Amino acid sequence: MLVVLFIISILILITIPNVSKHFATIDEKGCDSYVLMLNGQIEAYRISTGDYPASFKELFDNGYITEEVPKCPNKTVITFNGKMATIPNDSSLP
Template sequence: MLKKLKKRVAKGFTLVEMTIVLFIISLLILIIVPNLGAQRKHATSVNQEALVNMIQNQVELYHDDTGDVPTDLSQLEKGDYLTAKQVRQASRENITLQNGQAVVQ
């Protein structure tokens, strides 16, 4: 009789164990997902701030070299102060030049 009991013992997880594991995973996801959104917004704002500072530095270099203040980012691109990729990124981030200052609109 003991031999029959040993054979009937199944290997694997019970439904209760699987439910508990899924519940724990769901809780972790509920905690992590909102934090990812906040981190993404913070990273975007830091990136945007760095881009504004870099553009402002290039505006100052342009002014030192030419004596003029650029009115458009394309002037900085034509003078090799910015790359086309940087200008496109600034456009996506809504960064423009106003009175010689890089601003986010």
């Protein structure tokens, strides 16, 4: 019985760090996807109106997005640079 508990304990100790690492990866990929979706909504607004929105608030007011201040799943606030949405200090997105 003691051996079985020891083996189960080792398996749990191996599994927990891997699960935590995967949650961080999921949040990161979710944030990247959300930013790409926001950029798609910015382009849809530009196509509809002929000009880029001044801010996320303008997209929100016109029904293009559901949050006035878009945030990633990990609560990182997404910024708007006039033509596209970006994650602060992130160079992985175009």
